[in-house]
Amino acid sequence: MSTPPPTTIPDELLEEIFLRLPTPDAVARASAACTSFRRVIKARAFRRRFRALHRPPLLGFMDAVGFHPAQAPHPSAPLAGALAPRAADFSFVPAVVSSASYFVPRGVQEDDGEGPRWRPCDVRDGRVLLDWRSLRPGLEVSGVSTLMGSRELVRRKLCVRPKWCNAADFHLAVCDPLSSRYVLLPTIPQDLAAQPQDLLWEFLPVLAPCTGDDSDEEPFKVICIARYRTKLVLFVFPSTTRQWSMVESPISPSLYDMSCFDYVRGSFYWTEPYDLSDHLMVLDTRTLKFSTVGLLTGYHMEIRGLPGQSFDDLRPNAVVMGREGTLEMFSLVCQQGAFALYHTSLQNNSQEWKLEKIIQLPGQYHDYSISTVGAAEGFLFFRGAPDGIPIENVDCYSLEVKAYEITKVCTKRENTYNPRRALPYFSFPPLLSEPTI
Structure with missing residues (x-):
């Protein structure tokens, strides 16, 4: 009996399979397997569909010095290292x-x-x-x-x-x-x-x-x-x-300082610590109109009144992409040297901020060694200097907002008293x- 010819998988089916791969690294490995796989993956239609379904990977951080790639065991470390x-x-x-x-x-x-x-x-x-x-x-x-x-x-x-x-x-x-x-x-x-x-x-x-x-x-x-x-x-x-x-x-x-801002649904939000401002300033990038959102209402008043707090201008609030019709915020609070993020939300038809969850941060950071970085792509970012390590060694973290999952991204050298x-x-x-x- 003659051997039957190998079965050829149609390009349309290959595209559906590759769209379900979890990471860009997995797609890259599939692309290297054979020329037919690479042809499907390199097609512009596939790349558009993949980008529409998958969030781009976090490769690291940029600052005045340059690029700091994600480090192992972060899942983006291999890709970040190759592109650094x-x-x-x-x-x-x-x-x-x-x-x-x-x-x-x-x-x-x-x-x-x-x-x-x-x-x-x-x-x-x-x-x-x-x-x-x-x-x-x-x-x-x-x-x-x-x-x-x-x-x-x-x-x-x-x-x-x-x-x-x-x-x-x-x-x-x-x-x-x-x-x-x-x-x-x-x-x-x-x-x-x-x-x-x-x-x-x-x-x-x-x-x-x-x-x-x-x-x-x-x-x-x-x-x-x-x-x-x-x-x-x-x-x-x-x-x-x-x-x-x-x-x-x-x-x-x-x-007081316009340097801390986050982007949510077509608008920039400038935020400050609670002891410096009672509102958020908002810029709609489509209409180029400014507006404000009240900050000190509802549970935010309780946060401001928490006992044993220490305030610092390196800890502004962070505005994140929330559910439809909801503005969501993470506030970094330090009580008795311990840090926590307070997740609050503001419904469209409400003037009162409501508490969603309190997330305790890693315990090796003390006093003034944690500061927020901002928010993007469904993540909140913060950094801290561990106790006993020189202040130039700063750990950078991401918090996946939906799952509250904290992941260390990298460690970089920085003066925590003058952070970039x-x-x-x-x-x-x-x-x-x-x-x-």
Whole structure:
């Protein structure tokens, strides 16, 4: 008897099988098995369906120093390790100021000994928003003209003579580090930057979420929140028009610090510790309108009145993606040196915050050694320095919001008394993604 020919599985059935694989790593291994598998997986239709069904993996964190990949035993560690060299390298984005023109005044130390370069200030949808930084943030400087690319550099104590810096002094770029593509944004025109006619206090560039249709070049929007002494102004750059515009908010700048924000359903939420503010500031990225949400109602009043609390500006609340019609928040509370996250929710038709759950955090952290990082993609992020370990060694954690599952992501070196903003970086590997620029 002759041997029957091998059975060929139709591509449509293979696609359904591969869609049910749990992780991008599993898909990558299937792709390497044979050419027919790879053909199905590389098809654009399959990649779109897979990305629609699966959350992109957390690869690690970005900050002013670079990329910190997820480490074993985190499930993304193998993929993060393989992609780390590309995720950490922004050298393909052209410099805007030569090193020869870089001047450091007496008494001012450089950020990290590497001079001026591009550094990440926001991450979203696989894209990284970069600003050009030249001096160490938070230092008083006078008598030097420099390009400043960080909100920390615009402080009342920092004076750049012969004039104060304005919004036209900032250089920005948007890049896709995994595909080495980039867009250099034009600087904000001087006539537009001069219109507020006020002292610039803080300048925070953020990436608005993607609104494209998964085409080869999805549109993006950069929004710069400029906080002046008496007003709040938005400078907006859509990639579709490549033109800056300005919107002045009717809300006066009342936040102490605008650096902590989370994105939920088309809006940014700026949060602060309970002892600094009684509301959340909200920016709808579609309408570019500001609003506020009351903070000190319902169970939040009980949280504020808990005995033995210690307050710290490194512990702002974190807003997360909640159920339909619900705004949800995690508040980091320290009582008698022990830390817990209080999960509360606010229904659309209610003005009272309701307690959902209290989550105790790992017990090896004490006193002022835990701070929140933010929230994204259904995760809350926090970091802490273990007792007995030098403060430069900081553990970074994720909390899966639905299951309350805490996972250690990585350990990185950092001064906990001057923490850098950590940006969670999610991305599919190039096999399953399209270039975002």
